[in-house]
Amino acid sequence: MPVKLNRILNELSLYARFHFYSEENVMADSGYPDLEAHRLLHYTLIEMLNNKILGLQICAIDAGQVERFLIDWFVQHVTQEDSKIGRHLGQSPTSIPSRTGEL
Structure with a gap:
């Protein structure tokens, strides 16, 4: 695999972990009822990405297979799973929790 592609995919993996952790914190703070199931989806996506890398x-695979996986991931996860979080946050009275004094 080209060095640059390897660096980009490793950076994507690190960013995805950071993003998922941040998203899970928002879900926890807002009382999202399916947090654990969504957290498992995140774990599975990271494992699948690392296996593709x-x-x-x-x-064992080519870059096109990784590209298809990434497109499916973004389209499916964001449009189906993350949209549920958006709906929850829109309905939740504590959708944007105050962090004042919590630290």
Whole structure:
């Protein structure tokens, strides 16, 4: 795998973990009822991404397969799963929790 592609995919994996952690905090603060199931989806997506990166590194898959996985991930996860969080936050009286004095 080209070095630059490897760096980009590793950065994507790190960013996804950060993003998911932040999203899970928002869900926890707002009392999102499906937090644990959504957290499991995040874990699974990260594992799948890391497996795709490994597959590229050992030449078991090609970049097109990773591209298709990433497109499916973003389209499916964001439009189906993350939209549920958006609806919850729109209905929740504590949708944007105050952090004043919580630290």
